[in-house]
Amino acid sequence: MGDFNAKIGAGRTSNYVGQWGLGERNERGDMLENFAEINRMVLLNTQFQLHPRHLYTWKSPKDKPGKIVRNQIDYIMINQRYRNSCTYVKAYPGADIRSDHNPILGEFKLRLKRIKRKREQTWDMRKLKDPIIKKKVGESLNQRIKIKPHLEVEKEMKLLQETVIEIKKEHLARDTRKKKSWMTDEILALMDKRRQNKAIRDEYQRIHKEIRRKIRTAKDEEKKEKCQEIEELQRMHDDFNVHRKVKEVAGLVKKGTGGKLTDRDGRIIINLEEKKAEWKEYIETLFHDTRPEEPLELSDGSGPTILADEVRAAIKQLKQGKAAGPDQILSEFFKLFDDISIKWITQIFNRIYDTGKLPKDWLKSEFITLPKKPCAKQCKDYRTISLMSHLLKLFLKIIHNQP
Incomplete structure (x- = not known):
């Protein structure tokens, strides 16, 4: 101009x-x-x-x-x-x-393009409650796990990760048609049948009544399952998750809202890389240790061999429904291991224990942020939670349980 x-x-x-x-x-x-x-x-x-x-x-x-x-x-x-x-x-x-x-x-008159963020694919782990799907997932998982004594541990972990992702895609993909958590395939099939008989009034009304009856039953079953989960958490004295489940059943869980992040000077940070740098600086400051390093007393490196029974006992102690770590392998899959798979993971743990070399994914953790108060803006207004590999949790639990 x-x-x-x-x-x-x-x-x-x-x-x-x-x-x-x-x-x-x-x-x-x-x-x-x-x-x-x-x-x-x-x-x-x-x-x-x-x-x-x-x-x-x-x-x-x-x-x-x-x-x-x-x-x-x-x-x-x-x-x-x-x-x-x-x-x-x-x-x-x-x-x-x-x-x-x-x-x-x-x-x-500007027409701004709406850019849709690429959502990470999520999986419906509730499907594992279905005995048929649970059996299929377990069989598929155990068939693909093979003991390879000469393969590096890092490659073994990579193959396990790829296997779990393939199984998730085959059996645990979310059904986009099911907008409600209580929705079942049977109800969806009846809805399709009702749509086809729209011109036949009597048949339409009959199917409609059956759908309503099935929906009531499905809702009652879902409430019953959630109540059983709450009772199980109470039995384990897990008060935190008890309150979380009660709020979920009562519909008191609020959806998270992404707030604006500002720096120390109150300037709003828009660029993603600048946000990462701000969080990195905050976390490094938060966990900075000023204490002097103490000399470590090293032993000869020998220790008791990890047994398959110890692995089974540790797997039973793992909690379900927890967010996955960087490798995206959930503890629910360990509970489906048969004897051969238990033997395979036991050998992996013993090789890691003897060599002292941990897989790369075990050395990483993902931080998620939860606001401490409404309208959180600065990093200090958030609580950070670290997500670590479930395989590492299992390994540490085995070591901790050893005499």
Whole structure:
């Protein structure tokens, strides 16, 4: 936008110049059109049919009532891609702006593209409560696990991770049709059948009543399952998860809302990399240890061999329904191991225990943030929770249980 001292003139000469210009073209007008064509820009002043008094932008000192000398030499140019965003552009003669040029005003209506964030795929672990699916998942998992004594531990862990992901895709993918947690395949099939019999009133009413009866039964079954989960948590004296489940059943769980993150100076951080840097600095400061390092007393490195029975006992102690760590392997899959798979994981743990080399995923953890108060803005207003590998949890539980 500016004073180009170029007269484009009336008439369309290209896709970048409209047909409603003013006056006759001069040499600088040709130069301006070439510039617009090279840079794929549209001269908006020439795109709208208006009265000449809303087209001219400069009045010559020689302008008289009998001899009008008024030219269009100021323009607003915009990238051709955004041409449709402009609804009108016109000059305003007589504006008190202490200039011999008339101001040009334009109205734009931006159409911002809504970018959908790519959601991480989630899995329906509640399907494992179905005995048939649980049996299929267990058989598929144990068939794919093979003992390879000469394979590196890191590669073994990678193969297990890939196997679990494949099984999740095959058996535990979420059904997008099931908007309600109590929805079953039987109810969905009846709904399809009801839709097909819409023209037959009696049959439609019969299926409709059956659907309502099935829905009531499904809701009651879901409530019964949740109550059994609460009773099991009470038996284990897990008060935290008891209260969480009670709130879930009562519908008191609020959906998390992503707040704005600000730095120490109160400046809002928008860039993702800047957010990561802010969190990194905060966590490093939070966990910084100023205590002097104490010398470690190293033993000869020998220790009791991990037994398969110890692995079985530790697996039984693992809690279910916990968020996965970086490797995305959940404890629910360990509980499906047969004797051969138990033997395989026992050998892996013994090799790790003897060599002292931990898999890379065991050395990483993911932090998730939970706001301590409404409208949390700074890092200190959040509580951080670390998610670690469930395999590491199992390994540590075995070591801890040893005499």
